[in-house]
Amino acid sequence: MTENNNSSNNNKLISENDRREMLADFLIDCEVLLKTLNDKLLICEKTICSKGLLADEDVDSMFRAAHSIKGAASFIGLDNIVKLTHEMENILQKIKIKQLVLDENIFNVLFKAFDKLDALFTRTKETSFDDGDIEKEVKDILNVLELKNSNSNTTDNNEKYIQQYYVETIQNIDDFNNQLLNYEKNKDNKNVIDNLFRITHTIKGSSGLLKIHDAHKVSHSMENILNYARTTGKILDNLYISALFAAIDIIKDIATSAYYKKPLTSNIAKIIEELEKLNLIIDDNTNSVDISNDIVEKRIAELTSENKDIVKISLQLEGNLELKGMKGMLLQEKLSRIHEIFLMTPTIEMLDKKDFKNDFTIIFLCNAHTKENDKASVEEIKNLLNIDGVTSIQIEKNNNLNQPYSQQQQQTQHNQIEISTIKVDSNKIDTLLNLSGELVILRAKFSQLLFRLKEEHLKSKELVNIIDDLKNKNIKSFDHSKLDGLDKKFDFKNITQIINTFDETTSSLGKMASEIQTGVMQTRMIPIEGIFNRFKRTVRDISHELNKKIELVTKGEETELDKKIIDSLGEPLTHMIRNAADHGIEDRETRIAAGKPEQGTIYLSASHKGNSICIEVADDGKGIDHQKVFKSAISKGVISEEKAQMMSKEDILNLIFLPGFSTANKVTGISGRGVGMDVVKTMINSVNGIVEINTEVGSGTSFLLKIPLTLAIIQALNVVVGAEVYSIPIESVVEIIKVHPFDIYSVDGNETVKLREHALSLIELYKVIHTKKPIDINKKIDVKSIVVITDGQKQVGLVIDDLIGKDEMVIKSLSEHFGHVKGITGASILGDGRIALILDPLNIIKEI
Amino acid sequence: MSKSILIADDAPIIRLMLKDIITPLGYQIVAEAANGEEAIQKYKEFKPDLVTMDIIMPIKNGIEALSEILKLNPKAKVLMISAIDQKEYLTKAIKIGATDYIVKPFEEAKVQIAIKKALGDHKL
Numbered sequence: 013m014t015e016n017n018n019s020s021n022n023n024k025l026i027s028e029n030d031r032r033e034m035l036a037d038f039l040i041d042c043e044v045l046l047k048t049l050n051d052k053l054l055i056c057e058k059t060i061c062s063k064g065l066l067a068d069e070d071v072d073s074m075f076r077a078a079h080s081i082k083g084a085a086s087f088i089g090l091d092n093i094v095k096l097t098h099e100m101e102n103i104l105q106k107i108k109i110k111q112l113v114l115d116e117n118i119f120n121v122l123f124k125a126f127d128k129l130d131a132l133f134t135r136t137k138e139t140s141f142d143d144g145d146i147e148k149e150v151k152d153i154l155n156v157l158e159l160k161n162s163n164s165n166t167t168d169n170n171e172k173y174i175q176q177y178y179v180e181t182i183q184n185i186d187d188f189n190n191q192l193l194n195y196e197k198n199k200d201n202k203n204v205i206d207n208l209f210r211i212t213h214t215i216k217g218s219s220g221l222l223k224i225h226d227a228h229k230v231s232h233s234m235e236n237i238l239n240y241a242r243t244t245g246k247i248l249d250n251l252y253i254s255a256l257f258a259a260i261d262i263i264k265d266i267a268t269s270a271y272y273k274k275p276l277t278s279n280i281a282k283i284i285e286e287l288e289k290l291n292l293i294i295d296d297n298t299n300s301v302d303i304s305n306d307i308v309e310k311r312i313a314e315l316t317s318e319n320k321d322i323v324k325i326s327l328q329l330e331g332n333l334e335l336k337g338m339k340g341m342l343l344q345e346k347l348s349r350i351h352e353i354f355l356m357t358p359t360i361e362m363l364d365k366k367d368f369k370n371d372f373t374i375i376f377l378c379n380a381h382t383k384e385n386d387k388a389s390v391e392e393i394k395n396l397l398n399i400d401g402v403t404s405i406q407i408e409k410n411n412n413l414n415q416p417y418s419q420q421q422q423q424t425q426h427n428q429i430e431i432s433t434i435k436v437d438s439n440k441i442d443t444l445l446n447l448s449g450e451l452v453i454l455r456a457k458f459s460q461l462l463f464r465l466k467e468e469h470l471k472s473k474e475l476v477n478i479i480d481d482l483k484n485k486n487i488k489s490f491d492h493s494k495l496d497g498l499d500k501k502f503d504f505k506n507i508t509q510i511i512n513t514f515d516e517t518t519s520s521l522g523k524m525a526s527e528i529q530t531g532v533m534q535t536r537m538i539p540i541e542g543i544f545n546r547f548k549r550t551v552r553d554i555s556h557e558l559n560k561k562i563e564l565v566t567k568g569e570e571t572e573l574d575k576k577i578i579d580s581l582g583e584p585l586t587h588m589i590r591n592a593a594d595h596g597i598e599d600r601e602t603r604i605a606a607g608k609p610e611q612g613t614i615y616l617s618a619s620h621k622g623n624s625i626c627i628e629v630a631d632d633g634k635g636i637d638h639q640k641v642f643k644s645a646i647s648k649g650v651i652s653e654e655k656a657q658m659m660s661k662e663d664i665l666n667l668i669f670l671p672g673f674s675t676a677n678k679v680t681g682i683s684g685r686g687v688g689m690d691v692v693k694t695m696i697n698s699v700n701g702i703v704e705i706n707t708e709v710g711s712g713t714s715f716l717l718k719i720p721l722t723l724a725i726i727q728a729l730n731v732v733v734g735a736e737v738y739s740i741p742i743e744s745v746v747e748i749i750k751v752h753p754f755d756i757y758s759v760d761g762n763e764t765v766k767l768r769e770h771a772l773s774l775i776e777l778y779k780v781i782h783t784k785k786p787i788d789i790n791k792k793i794d795v796k797s798i799v800v801i802t803d804g805q806k807q808v809g810l811v812i813d814d815l816i817g818k819d820e821m822v823i824k825s826l827s828e829h830f831g832h833v834k835g836i837t838g839a840s841i842l843g844d845g846r847i848a849l850i851l852d853p854l855n856i857i858k859e860i
Numbered sequence: 861m862s863k864s865i866l867i868a869d870d871a872p873i874i875r876l877m878l879k880d881i882i883t884p885l886g887y888q889i890v891a892e893a894a895n896g897e898e899a900i901q902k903y904k905e906f907k908p909d910l911v912t913m914d915i916i917m918p919i920k921n922g923i924e925a926l927s928e929i930l931k932l933n934p935k936a937k938v939l940m941i942s943a944i945d946q947k948e949y950l951t952k953a954i955k956i957g958a959t960d961y962i963v964k965p966f967e968e969a970k971v972q973i974a975i976k977k978a979l980g981d982h983k984l
Contacts, residue, residue: 037873072918079916080871083943086965087877098945334944334963342954342961349957394984399960400974404984 031088032140038084039137045077046133049100049126052077057119068108075104081129090142093132099153100125106157111223121152176435177222178271184211185264186542189549192256196552199247208256209238215263226280227266233287234259236361240291243359244307255290257549259283291365308375311355321380322354327397328404331371337364339401340374346396352379371403380409436535438575445532449725449822451525453841458518462511469511476504533725536576540618540627541569543582547589547616554593561600561610562593567617573625573721577699581627581719584692588629588715589614591689596633596713606710608632615714624743625721630714636707638664645670665705666805669693697854700726700741700837702804718743718804728821728840730848731799732814733777737848739821739840744853746800746807748815753796765809767800774798774809777851780835780859801853808857823850835859863979864890866906868899868925869914869941878912878941881968882975896920900928903936910979911938913958915949923949927956939978941966 052070059067082097103122106112128149136142188211195204212235219227234256241248248256262278269276308324315322325347333339340363344356355377363374390407397405544566555562597603597612604610615630638661645651645667656664668689696703701719720726720743728739729748749767756774757764763774777783798809821840837852865887869875875892882889890906893899897919903911911929915922922940929936940953940961950961959978962971976982 034873041871041873076870076916076918079943083871083964084873087873335947335950338947338950338954338961341951342958345954345957395980398977398980398982398984400962400970400977402977402984 034088035136035140038088039133041084042081042133045081046126046130048077049074049129050123053119053122053126056114060114071104071108075101075108078104085142090132090136092142092144092146093129093136096125096129096132096146096149099150100129103153103156112156118156121149121156125149125153173222174271177218177224178267180218181215181227181267182264183542184215185260185267186546187211188215188260189257190545192253192260193548193552195248196250196253202242202245205238205241209235209242212238219263219266222270224266224270226276227263227270229284230259230263230266230280230287233284233291236291236365237287239359239361243357245310252290255283255286257553259287307357308355308377311377315354315377320354322377323351323380323393324408325376325378325393325397326406326408327374327376327402328371328406329374330401330403333401336372337361339363339399342399343374343397343402344376346399347376347378347393350382350392350396352383354378438536441532441535445529445536446822448525448529448532449824452522452529452820452822455518455522455525456842458521462515462518465511465514469507472504472507529725533574536574537572537721538575538578539569540571540573540578540581540625543578543585544569544616544618546582547585550586550589551593551614554590558594559599560593560597560612562597562612562614564589565613565615567615568619571618571620571625573719577701577719577721580695580699581717584695584717585616585627585629587689587692589616592629592631592633592713596631596635598634602634620721621718624718627717627719628714629717630712632712635709635711635713636665636668636705637709638707641665641667662805665707668705669703669805697803700743700854702743702802702854704804726821726823726850727818728850729799729818730816730821730842731797731812732816733812734783736783737816737842737846738777738812739819739848739850740799740801740810740853741850742818744801744803746802749798749800749809751796751798751809753794756796765798767809770807772798772800772807772809774811775856775859776811777835777856780856781833801857803854803857806857810851810853810856821848821850862886862888863910863981864888864906864908865975866891866893866899866902866908866911868893868896868902868911868917868922870894870917871914874914874941878971881971882912885972885976887975887979894918896922896925899925900932903929904932907933909937910959910975911936912941912975913938914941915943915946915953921949923952923956926953926958930957937978939974 052074056067056070056074059070078097078100082094082101085093085097100122103112103118107114107118112118128144128146132142132144132146135144188208191204191207191211194201195208198204212231216228216231216235219225219231237248237252237256240246241252262280262283265278266276266280268274312322312324327343329336329339337360340356340358340360344353344360347353353376355375357375358372390409393407394405547566548564551562551564554560592614593612597614598606598608600610603612613632615628617628617630619626642656642659642664645664646653646656650667650670651659669692670690693703696717696719699719701717704716704718705713706716707713720741726739727742729742729745730737730739732738751765751774755765757766759771759773764771765774766772797812797815799812800807800809802808823838823840835852835855836849838850840848840850842848865882867875867878867882867889869878869892872894875894879889879892887910890908891902893902895917899911899913899917899922900920902908913922913926917925920928926938926940929938934957937959938957940950940958941964942950942953942961943964953961960974962974973982
């Protein structure tokens with residue numbers, strides 16, 4: 013480089029002559045730098061082999077070397093070298109921030125790239141141009157980076173957070189769906205758009221942090237759309253809403269696949285493309301001055317109505333400026349240090365996205381007072397914002413600002429009530445619940461002890477009486493002083509008092525224990541609202557899909573139940589609601605012809621009933637024709653004809669819960685239900701719940717799910733069979749009856765009694781759980797106690813020996829050694845320390 | 861007295877180019893630094909009116925140097941010289957309080973205006 017070089021040709025920095033000189037300098041520099049690259053990589057290889065560690069400064073020097081070569085080469089116009097070193101920089105950067113672990117493959121790729129760089133230098137030395145084929149090396153590096161991207165989506169320390177990410181994101185997605193549904197109904201609500209934006213922003217943020225790039229990309233595109241609606245106040249039409257729905261579904265898929273480590277099947281590229289296309293339309297809109305001015309005028313009107321002193325600053329910037337968003341950010345940052353900014357348009361994001369061909373304008377509205385509360389001087393603002401790229405600055409103060417807008421929209425002040433919540437790992441709560449259960453058992457033991465103590469106490473009272481007697485009788489050969497001493501040692505009154513206190517303490521312990529238990533159980537309870545709301549979206553989608561008009565009416569969303577149960581309700585309810593919409597609700601023409609309203613309704617309600625919760629899924633559709641079910645069942649061989657003839661209407665309807673029936677139903681196209689009803693039943697049964705069905709042809713169908721409030725504690729009827737105590741979950745108990753042996757008939761080898769004109773099959777427990785048959789001599793003549801149990805459809809009488817009573821039982825699962833024991837779901841401990849096995853009525857009924 | 865400038869860049873070739881670009885403007889280049897640490901030291905020593913600061917430098921990078929210098933003098937004027945793909949660094953620099961930035965590879969005329977603007981000598 014020589015001194016006379018600054019008269020170089022216009023914009024190009026360097027002339028041919030200078031270039032040659034610079035090239036010489038460059039090549040000398042680069043030789044040293046290339047040596048650094050090679051040396052340091054060798055050192056890295058060695059240290060990794062010997063220590064398994066990597067010295068940060070080695071990677072750093074390599075990064076700097078590559079960067080310096082790139083920087084210098086870009087001035088001289090050696091494009092291939094720039095390109096190659098750029099990729100090196102990328103890979104080294106990733107290694108530096110530990111996103112990439114140096115392995116043999118990466119060493120090879122880097123060494124090869126260095127060799128290629130060497131070749132390019134030699135070439136440049138000879139011809140002063142760096143032509144040569146670098147494609148292979150660049151591709152190798154890109155491969156490494158891509159490989160890293162594809163398998164690092166969730167690896168390493170992300171593992172720790174991925175569960176939380178999943179839970180939160182799913183929650184956010186639910187919220188998003190609800191808000192978007194609200195928006196679809198009422199597009200004027202500004203808060204809803206703000207919420208949608210905020211939710212998307214949160215998803216984007218956490219996805220970015222966990223390097224779940226796909227979710228980040230999709231949410232970013234969504235955010236752009238929402239930001240547009242938010243800042244401009246424009247209304248998003250259905251095209252946008254559908255795209256947003258589709259996009260949030262994809263995010264759900266991504267989050268799920270990241271959490272369960274399943275490959276992702278959804279087409280992300282497509283949705284991003286779609287969103288981008290919509291964004292482009294937006295960009296075209298926002299760039300038009302009209303809209304920009306619109307926003308500004310509107311905001312000015314708002315601010316003046318709030319009596320704010322404002323300054324409007326319009327900056328003209330060069331259209332060919334690089335990193336426009338960055339300039340915008342710099343301007344915003346500088347201004348915001350001195351003034352409170354009310355509005356900036358276009359936003360930084362828009363600046364980044366839009367390809368401005370010509371000069372463009374950025375408008376700021378900010379507080380006329382500085383943060384130190386001085387009046388702003390025009391000169392100061394100009395000085396502050398006059399930076400590279402800015403071609404003109406216009407500043408208007410308050411009185412020059414016109415006020416074309418009458419204030420219409422009163423800014424709704426949203427006073428958010430903070431509900432303070434903390435997130436707790438559900439395992440911890442389970443542990444607490446278990447412990448509180450133990451406490452209840454302990455209390456029961458104390459009662460037992462107290463009882464025995466009182467018995468002993470009574471006995472000792474007799475002893476005291478005897479002593480008193482002895483004292484009074486004055487027997488000469490007896491040393492009375494001994495009795496006196498005994499009297500003093502054995503302070504009966506004191507013992508009585510202790511026992512009374514013990515009694516009190518035990519009962520307050522009991523109170524505490526049950527309060528703790530309820531408290532802990534409460535923490536597990538969440539309103540069913542979340543899952544109900546999800547179905548609004550489902551119904552919306554189905555009604556669009558089937559071109560039916562369907563409304564979902566929900567009731568009792570505030571009903572609370574155990575989180576675990578709520579989680580397992582999602583799938584069965586989805587099945588049932590899909591069924592209702594698909595098979596239950598008729599199409600418009602049929603409905604109109606039948607004199608029904610065009611719009612079909614699906615009711616979803618939840619309510620408490622004692623210790624159970626009832627969830628009802630009902631529709632006002634065509635109902636289920638049991639004749640058709642009957643025919644279909646026979647034709648598909650689900651049931652034999654002669655057996656079917658004996659079945660009641662209810663029994664026939666219950667056939668739809670049989671596995672295999674669903675497919676039969678689909679194939680024949682019968683207008684009943686049945687798709688997946690066996691799945692529904694199985695899942696509801698697995699949380700100890702039962703399904704009941706009510707239907708009337710022409711007017712609709714209702715499914716009623718009865719589910720226990722919680723899985724951890726059950727209300728149970730304790731009975732004795734043989735030598736053991738068993739607990740029967742109260743949901744399944746219909747009644748307790750006494751039957752005289754003479755009333756028992758045998759039908760098909762089954763013992764049966766007649767109960768209110770219905771036949772009731774009896775079952776002996778030992779036959780189900782394979783215990784020894786109890787030897788009972790009086791069996792023939794004794795009156796038998798029978799507990800009638802039900803699974804919602806069938807009723808069966810369980811023969812018992814004795815009844816203990818109703819109690820709250822803490823469920824302990826059987827340890828793994830037992831595997832699956834038919835008829836028994838778990839065990840519990842009685843107050844006296846005895847074990848009670850908890851029966852599984854649904855399984856027992858199946859035995860008949 | 862003409863205004864003083866400190867050039868911080870680890871590539872000698874770029875320092876040379878900047879010098880050639882700045883000198884005709886009539887400003888005085890009081891010092892050069894080849895790394896961030898040196899930039900801080902030279903700033904303390906010369907208290908220049910403007911620093912041109914490369915971002916990727918050894919020992920201390922330009923961001924660290926920028927933040928140290930602003931600690932020494934919150935009103936210090938620092939013009940960042942950045943590659944187009946260093947957005948993250950650049951964002952940091954802006955948040956910390958850089959006066960302005962220019963993007964490499966740069967054009968002579970543009971750099972001259974940017975420097976004049978940073979020093980308040982180019983009125984619109």
